[in-house]
Amino acid sequence: MSSSTNKTTYLIVGSGVFGASTALHLVKSSGPLPKVILLDRDHFSAPRRVAASWDWNKVIRSDYASSPLSTKLALEAQQLWRTDPLFSPYYHECGSYWASHSDFRDVADRNMKEGGMETGGKVYAVDEARLLYKGVFKDGNYSQVNGVLVNTKSGYAEAKEALEATIEEAVRLGVTYLTGEVASLLFEGDDRLRCSGVRLDDGTAIEADKVILSTGAYTAKLLMDSAPHNPEIHAGDRILAVGVTEGLSVLTPEGAKGVRMEELPVAVNDNPRGKGFEVGCQPFPKLNSFKYWGNMLFRNTITHPLTGIAISAPPAGPDYSQYVVTPVLERDVLSAPRSIFGPGMAEYSVKEQIFRVCWDAVTPTRDFVIAPHSGADGLFIATCGSFHGFKFLPVIGKYVVEMLSGELDPALQQKWAWDREVTGDYGGKDFIAEYRSFVPEVMST
Numbered sequence: 001m002s003s004s005t006n007k008t009t010y011l012i013v014g015s016g017v018f019g020a021s022t023a024l025h026l027v028k029s030s031g032p033l034p035k036v037i038l039l040d041r042d043h044f045s046a047p048r049r050v051a052a053s054w055d056w057n058k059v060i061r062s063d064y065a066s067s068p069l070s071t072k073l074a075l076e077a078q079q080l081w082r083t084d085p086l087f088s089p090y091y092h093e094c095g096s097y098w099a100s101h102s103d104f105r106d107v108a109d110r111n112m113k114e115g116g117m118e119t120g121g122k123v124y125a126v127d128e129a130r131l132l133y134k135g136v137f138k139d140g141n142y143s144q145v146n147g148v149l150v151n152t153k154s155g156y157a158e159a160k161e162a163l164e165a166t167i168e169e170a171v172r173l174g175v176t177y178l179t180g181e182v183a184s185l186l187f188e189g190d191d192r193l194r195c196s197g198v199r200l201d202d203g204t205a206i207e208a209d210k211v212i213l214s215t216g217a218y219t220a221k222l223l224m225d226s227a228p229h230n231p232e233i234h235a236g237d238r239i240l241a242v243g244v245t246e247g248l249s250v251l252t253p254e255g256a257k258g259v260r261m262e263e264l265p266v267a268v269n270d271n272p273r274g275k276g277f278e279v280g281c282q283p284f285p286k287l288n289s290f291k292y293w294g295n296m297l298f299r300n301t302i303t304h305p306l307t308g309i310a311i312s313a314p315p316a317g318p319d320y321s322q323y324v325v326t327p328v329l330e331r332d333v334l335s336a337p338r339s340i341f342g343p344g345m346a347e348y349s350v351k352e353q354i355f356r357v358c359w360d361a362v363t364p365t366r367d368f369v370i371a372p373h374s375g376a377d378g379l380f381i382a383t384c385g386s387f388h389g390f391k392f393l394p395v396i397g398k399y400v401v402e403m404l405s406g407e408l409d410p411a412l413q414q415k416w417a418w419d420r421e422v423t424g425d426y427g428g429k430d431f432i433a434e435y436r437s438f439v440p441e442v443m444s445t
């Protein structure tokens with residue numbers, strides 16, 4: 001990009017789900033058309049992007065055990081996935097099958113009912129569940145599972161396509177899309193800092209009244225790079241960059257062993273326990289594929305060169321080394337079909353297999369951050385999808401706009417605060433230690 005100093009109203013850094021949805025809702029908000037720049041290191045139609053939001057497909061569900069507020073928000077989003085012509089072409093309501101070892105399914109079901117929300121969900125005992133979907137899951141691993149939540153109103157979205165369509169619509173309505181890598185934020189003021197824009201790695205300065213960071217897994221690193229000697233700006237233990245491996249298995253024409261992929265739901269299985277979090281499988285008939293994710297979630301801890309502070313960040317390099325997938329991570333992803341379908345069905349005939357490590361920003365409560373940054377005026381954070389943020393693409397920007405104008409509901413302000421109390425299930429736990437370290441000796445054995 002050529003050098004210029006450009007005074008803007010809103011500068012959104014990062015065009016994943018959070019940035020794209022914010023840009024769209026800003027230009028659609030009432031009042032005079034604001035000047036909005038959406039800036040990302042990658043063009044939105046680039047053949048490869050590092051964004052967690054850039055993916056083959058993503059689960060769209062409204063079963064949440066964490067709080068009825070999350071359920072309500074997910075239902076709001078899901079309704080738009082079904083009905084809004086911008087999103088509905090990419091949404092497929094195939095249902096979901098969640099084999100769980102905890103009381104997740106009961107709480108998720110209760111959250112729906114207590115909120116007077118139309119559930120679509122039903123809890124099955126394991127033996128009953130094995131018979132569903134023509135028995136395709138009957139040989140799965142249910143060793144520590146004590147119930148299955150089936151929700152016929154869940155599904156998946158074609159992620160890359162929906163994200164690109166959202167950005168194209170924002171641009172059509174007046175948003176300026178720029179490609180460039182932000183090296184640091186610009187600050188002015190002595191006693192109280194004000195963020196006045198960003199500096200790109202080629203030295204270009206872009207000024208703005210309000211800077212919104214939607215930089216996903218890179219957020220904590222960018223904040224530390226920008227103000228190495230000011231801990232007030234650092235994310236500290238609020239945000240952790242965490243990776244997970246995903247895989248796409250493209251089947252031969254006869255690959256699915258007679259099972260019609262169009263009839264399968266999204267499936268999640270809490271087994272094998274002890275290795276980490278749950279594994280999942282999303283059917284993707286369009287590519288005659290299954291997409292999986294493994295159950296090892298990991299951090300990549302580096303020593304920050306300017307502060308000496310240990311921080312988790314995506315691997316350095318233009319594409320986060322996302323296609324460098326070690327054998328242990330491949331085995332981790334491939335445990336997903338065995339856990340979900342059982343060994344027989346998992347040995348379907350595969351034509352091509354693609355593996356990728358995907359990085360997201362995670363908070364201690366797994367709630368997003370949608371809030372002013374307490375260390376500088378003019379700086380706002382809207383990111384931290386915590387591995388469940390994609391489904392909110394149609395609505396999340398509306399709430400970011402409310403936050404920017406000081407109109408966000410107090411309960412949501414508290415839920416998505418920069419400084420929050422960590423209580424309930426997550427209180428008192430060593431948040432960072434829950435994730436393995438992405439060191440070669442752990443990941444390559």
Ligand SMILES: Cc1cc2nc3c(=O)[nH]c(=O)nc-3n(C[C@H](O)[C@H](O)[C@H](O)COP(=O)(O)OP(=O)(O)OC[C@H]3O[C@@H](n4cnc5c(N)ncnc54)[C@H](O)[C@@H]3O)c2cc1C
Pocket residue numbers: 013014015016017018019039040041042049050051052053054057058059060180181182183214215216217218219222244245246293358359360382383384385386387388389390391392
């Ligand atoms: C494997 C995997 C599976 C998932 N499955 C689901 C699912 O099924 N359903 C669901 O709801 N959620 C799912 N999620 C979570 C969801 O994808 C994320 O929470 C969400 O996409 C995060 O969006 P974001 O906008 O915060 O970040 P991202 O999508 O990561 O976007 C951040 C953007 O910031 C840009 N950026 C970063 N640093 C800079 C810089 N310095 N300069 C310029 N640009 C920069 C990046 O290029 C990127 O485009 C999954 C996540 C992963 C990793």
